[in-house]
Amino acid sequence: MTPPQHIAIVGGGTAGWMTACLLRQRWRERGIEITLIESAEIGTVGVGEGSTPYLRRFFATLGIAERDWMPACDATYKCGIRFPGWSSVEGYESYVHPFFNEADRELGNQFFTNACLRRRGQAADANPQDFFLAAELARQRRAPLYKAEGPGTDYAYHFDAGKLGVFLRGHAVGLGVRHVVDTIARVEQHEGGDIAAVHLKGGTRIAADLFVDCSGFKGLLINETLGEPFLPYRDNLFNDRAIAIPTPLVDGEDIPSETVSTALRHGWAWQIPLTTRYGNGYVYSSDFISDDDAERELREHLGAAAEGASARRLRMRVGRVDRHWSRNCVAVGLAQGFIEPLEATALMLIQLSVEGLIAALEADDFGRGRQADYNRRVNGMFEGVRDYVVAHYRLNTRRDTDYWRANRAHRHISDRLASLLDVWDRGGDFEAELESHGSALMYLRPSWYALFAGMGRFPAELRAAPQAVTAAQAKARLGPMATTFSSHRSQLLGQ
Ligand SMILES: Cc1cc2nc3c(=O)[nH]c(=O)nc-3n(C[C@H](O)[C@H](O)[C@H](O)COP(=O)(O)OP(=O)(O)OC[C@H]3O[C@@H](n4cnc5c(N)ncnc54)[C@H](O)[C@@H]3O)c2cc1C
Missing domain, CATH: 3.50.50.60 (FAD/NAD(P)-binding domain)
Structure with missing residues (x-):
């Protein structure tokens, strides 16, 4: 043709x-x-x-450099997403879905090992926020770009x-x-x-x-x-509304290099840092909360920063x-x-x-x-993508509202997600299970581990474990490694 x-x-x-x-x-x-x-x-x-790392390829295809588009769009770097409040399991009240770096090879593998130990009832630290460089960079508010030559880092953007x-x-x-x-x-x-x-x-x-x-x-x-x-x-993703409210950056503070997605009573709130402001919003289900109550809850969550800021209400299909x-x-x-x-x-x-x-x-x-x-x-x-997002809701352990209980209890999950959960919970061969689904999963092995382990989906009873790298040991290595990266603010604004 x-x-x-x-x-x-x-x-x-x-x-x-x-x-x-x-x-x-x-x-x-x-x-x-x-x-x-x-x-x-x-x-x-x-x-x-907010983007995923794929947006880097988009701009590369067009031959557009970061210095040409990022300042024009108030863009910042994104090391990953932090999820406070989704889990009530001790030690897992907040976790990170990081973008993965070559430098993670050793500690990342240790995280997989620890997660598997823990899955089988042995004591080991397995919160991803303690084991990945991107999480440490975000904690220190640094940009995910090596100052000198170094192994590749992956990252995404906010804009x-x-x-x-x-x-x-x-x-x-x-x-x-x-x-x-x-x-x-x-x-x-x-x-x-x-x-x-x-x-x-x-x-x-x-x-x-x-x-x-x-x-x-x-x-x-x-x-x-x-x-x-x-x-x-609608059967397994209940949220159909959002409210967005911008807030100012805090003067003199470094700019965060992660998205924060905090679970609230009937959904979750995003906070996205730009070079000029924060974008915030509450994504919720109209079956469980009215728009007015949701706006009230979001304003409470944002505190004084949102005083006087106007809200935009959105419906989502x-x-x-x-x-x-x-x-x-x-x-x-x-x-x-x-x-x-x-x-x-x-x-x-x-x-x-x-x-x-x-x-x-x-x-x-x-x-x-x-x-x-x-x-x-x-x-x-x-x-x-839907399965990965649904898994967040499925794995939540909040007890405060019907919204979270319904998200945990409904039966409308795909056979694939049901099978992943089953193998994880039984302490079965999770690697083989992930492999059996191949690229259909859209998310790679580290993302699934980060989500399942990050929510603290482990047996409650723990036995003494063989030697596992502890969170403190991992952090002691990541902390200094991260200091070789520029502060996020100075990378973006040169100050
Ligand atoms: C609450 C919320 C948060 C989100 N957060 C993210 C995020 O963090 N990351 C992410 O990747 N995505 C996010 N998205 C999705 C993202 O906003 C959209 O995928 C993206 O903006 C693309 O939207 P669109 O261009 O498809 O539609 P729109 O932005 O709605 O554009 C529609 C266009 O169609 C035109 N149009 C419509 N009717 C006519 C007509 N009759 N004649 C002529 N023109 C017409 C309009 O003028 C407009 O230009 C979010 C969405 C929502 C609702």
Whole structure:
């Protein structure tokens, strides 16, 4: 097949601009025209300020250096996510999901060993926050960049979502993407059902061969026009609302280099440090708490810092479409689905979806031969991330509200997650179990260990253990290692 002459992207949120940048970068030489249409009336979701390490590859693909985009987006480095309050097990009241570094090889392996000892009822320290360099860097508020030559470190970013959108828009337009600001009033379909064109309120008709639906939660093309069903994850991910409140950084304090996701009474609160402010928010379930009570609880949690700050209330459509690519339309971003932001995976799923689309189209000479395979793969990614996020709720040991009890008790978990839990609890071969699921898990071995051990999912009765490295011994090695990294503030702001 000949490549499409014209691709129309509907939506100018992060998904639309990330898609525009990646497609244009890849296919500029083929002369494929790309138009992005966004509505000034409707606006973007305006949140989404944490990433996974995949975003490093996104910028590398575009050839954009950190010094060029990070200051423009008030961006900071992210060593991982800390989870206070999810577990009530002594010694595990807070734990970390770190990004992993080559320097972790030795102590990281010790952590796996300790976790396995503990799983089998032997006393050993197994809170990941004590064994990984990234956790220590975050504790000391350092940037995850070696001052001198050193082994590789992995990390992600925090950024201002609005500013990232503006930055990506500038880049995409610079690459030759046509930008149209108007609201789509009507979608025209060919007789066979493919999308032919979108009609704008201003009267313009924009025709294209391929449409990318980045219109946000409403799914203007994929759901409203093509009628693709949306499959909610409500059975096992209860949260459907969020409230966001920004707060100032504390003067003179170094800038944290981790996201903190604190369990509250009916959900959890994020705190994301930028160079100019904190982004905060409460993700909760409307089945368990009203919006007003949730705002009150969040303000209490934030304390004086939130006084006078205005709150934004958001509704979340959690789940995914059945087919992300249907006819001549591919849904990307919130239009294709959303897993609540506990592990900050949405931008990663956008990137992987677009990279997968490029690969599928190129492999089939721009035909639709790979459509079913593409949909299977993207669904697999969503299900893999969902299982990992669901596991956080499943493993919680809070006793204060029905919300947490219901999250622990419901029966709607996948066979895969049930099997992982079963093997872990029985003291079985967890390594073999992880391996048997392969890449379908989306998260690698260290992440699963960090989560299961970090929640303190161990037998209560402990026997004396063989020699295991203690948390204190691990910290004594990590502490000095971390001091060879720059302070986060000086790395970002040179002060
Ligand atoms: C509470 C919360 C926290 C989140 N935290 C994270 C996080 O930490 N990390 C992360 O990776 N992700 C996070 N996300 C997800 C992230 O915000 C989104 O995945 C990302 O912003 C992409 O959104 P989008 O571009 O798909 O949709 P939107 O930002 O909603 O953009 C939709 C676009 O479609 C346009 N549009 C809609 N209808 C029309 C029309 N009729 N005509 C023309 N244009 C139209 C709008 O103008 C807009 O430009 C979070 C989401 C929520 C709700």
